[in-house]
Amino acid sequence: DAGITQSPRYKITETGRQVTLMCHQTWSHSYMFWYRQDLGHGLRLIYYSAAADITDKGEVPDGYVVSRSKTENFPLTLESATRSQTSVYFCASRNRGPNSPLHFGNGTRLTVT
Amino acid sequence: AQKVTQAQTEISVVEKEDVTLDCVYETRDTTYYLFWYKQPPSGELVFLIRRNSFDEQNEISGRYSWNFQKSTSSFNFTITASQVVDSAVYFCALSPIIQGAQKLVFGQGTRLTINP
Numbered sequence: 001d002a003g004i005t006q007s008p009r010y011k012i013t014e015t016g017r018q019v020t021l022m023c024h025q026t027w028s029h030s031y032m033f034w035y036r037q038d039l040g041h042g043l044r045l046i047y048y049s050a051a052a053d054i055t056d057k058g059e060v061p062d063g064y065v066v067s068r069s070k071t072e073n074f075p076l077t078l079e080s081a082t083r084s085q086t087s088v089y090f091c092a093s094r095n096r097g098p099n100s101p102l103h104f105g106n107g108t109r110l111t112v113t
Numbered sequence: 114a115q116k117v118t119q120a121q122t123e124i125s126v127v128e129k130e131d132v133t134l135d136c137v138y139e140t141r142d143t144t145y146y147l148f149w150y151k152q153p154p155s156g157e158l159v160f161l162i163r164r165n166s167f168d169e170q171n172e173i174s175g176r177y178s179w180n181f182q183k184s185t186s187s188f189n190f191t192i193t194a195s196q197v198v199d200s201a202v203y204f205c206a207l208s209p210i211i212q213g214a215q216k217l218v219f220g221q222g223t224r225l226t227i228n229p
Contacts, residue, residue: 035219042117042204042219043158090158099146099165099210102217104158 003027006091006105013081014113021076021108023091029103030096032074033058034066036087037107043090049074081112115140117207119220126195127228134190134223136205142166144210147181147188152202152222161203164188165210195227 004025013019025032030051035043035058045058047066055066063085065077074093078085088109092102116139126132138147149161162172164181172179176193192199202224208217 033217040221042119042221044219045217088156092158099163101148101160101163102150102158103160104150106155106157 004091004093004103004105006089006108008108009106010109010111012111012113015081015083017081019078019081019110021078021089021091021110023074023076023105025072025074025091025093025103027093027095027103028071029093030071031094032068033092033094033102034064034074034076035090035092036060036085037090038087046076046089078110081110083112086110086112115142115207115209115216115218117205117218117220119203119205119223121223122221123224123226125226125228128197129194131191131193132195132225132227134192134203134205134225136188136190136220138186138188138205138207140186140207140209142209146208146210148206148208148217149179149188149190150204150206150219152204154200158204161190192225197227197229199225200227201225 007022033048034046044060049055049068052071088107090107091105094100094102118137145166147164151159178191180189202222204222205220
């Protein structure tokens with residue numbers, strides 16, 4: 001089915017471990033984004049990508065790494081997970097053009113113990 | 114700097130009541146977009162509406178209506194005759210037109226509960 005999918009839906013990891021959250025979209029959207037959702041903060045932008053091999057930092061990039069070797073994939077890696085990174089992570093995509101709305105994946109709930 | 118404020122953290126009403134969710138924004142950009150997204154209990158984020166700063170006409174879609182007032186920097190959302198299915202967290206968001214959605218800034222969200 002067309003759309004944007006995230007995996008896994010739920011993940012529990014330990015402090016210090018590396019974990020990668022996957023995001024795949026089938027619309028060939030140019031832009032892709034990673035947000036984290038925390039109580040009291042709404043959604044905050046971690047990283048975004050305007051096209052393959054082009055990425056840029058958002059509001060809260062520290063502790064995260066992204067890559068975009070293919071247009072359809074935008075994985076987010078926590079190199080050494082910390083408890084403060086316990087959150088719900090949303091991937092989103094949109095087409096080129098500032099009036100295009102964001103389309104979100106279903107989210108990944110990550111717990112760091 | 115851009116900022117979106119949704120002062121109402123939680124709202125609870127009885128079914129069939131009308132309810133308004135407030136959104137106030139700050140931006141130095143002269144042109145921008147405003148959005149509302151819905152996050153039902155299942156967790157996904159659903160796009161509801163986009164408004165550009167050129168157009169201050171209010172919009173109505175079924176039971177939903179949006180009131181955009183540039184003079185007060187507000188973009189409020191009203192649900193008429195609320196239903197239990199309207200229960201969700203609602204986010205207001207802002208982005209400049211020139212730089213696009215990479216600068217999309219969300220409010221903290223308002224949790225709306227519609228009681229039967």
